[in-house]
Amino acid sequence: MPFFRRFYRQFLKFLLFPLVLSLLFYLFTKSSIAAGFALGTIASIFLLWNWYCNLERAYESEGKIRTGTVVRLLIVIVTCLFWVRFPGVFSIFGIAGGLLLSYIMIIFRAIKELTK
Numbered sequence: 001m002p003f004f005r006r007f008y009r010q011f012l013k014f015l016l017f018p019l020v021l022s023l024l025f026y027l028f029t030k031s032s033i034a035a036g037f038a039l040g041t042i043a044s045i046f047l048l049w050n051w052y053c054n055l056e057r058a059y060e061s062e063g064k065i066r067t068g069t070v071v072r073l074l075i076v077i078v079t080c081l082f083w084v085r086f087p088g089v090f091s092i093f094g095i096a097g098g099l100l101l102s103y104i105m106i107i108f109r110a111i112k113e114l115t116k
Contacts (some may be wrong), residue, residue, distance in 0.1 A: 011048045036091035040098015043079040047072050047102040
C-alpha cells in the first residue's frame with residue numbers, strides 16, 4: 001500500500017473533519033479561535049506527516065533512528081509566528097488546540113498498536 005494511502009487511513013481522514021468544521025465556523029463567524037484551530041490543525045497534519053515518515057524509515061532501517069524533532073519544532077515555531085504576525089486573526093489557544101491534535105492522534109495510534 002502506498003505511503004500516502006496509509007497516512008490517510010491512519011491520520012488524515014480523522015484530521016480533515018475538525019479542519020473543515022473549523023474553517024466553516026470561521027467563514028460564518030470570523031472567530032479568531034476557529035482560525036487558530038484551523039491553522040493548528042494544518043500544522044498538525046504536517047507534524048504527523050513528518051512523524052509518520054520517520055516512523056516508516058525506522059521500520060525499514062536497522063541503523064540510527066531519527067525522530068525529526070527539529071523539523072517538528074520548526075513547524076510549531078512557524079505556526080506561532082503566524083499568531084505573532086496576525087494576533088487579531090489567529091488565537092493562540094486555537095493554535096494550541098489544533099497542534100495538540102497531532103499528539104492525541106499519536107497516543108491513539110500507540111494504544112491501538114498495543115491492544116492488537
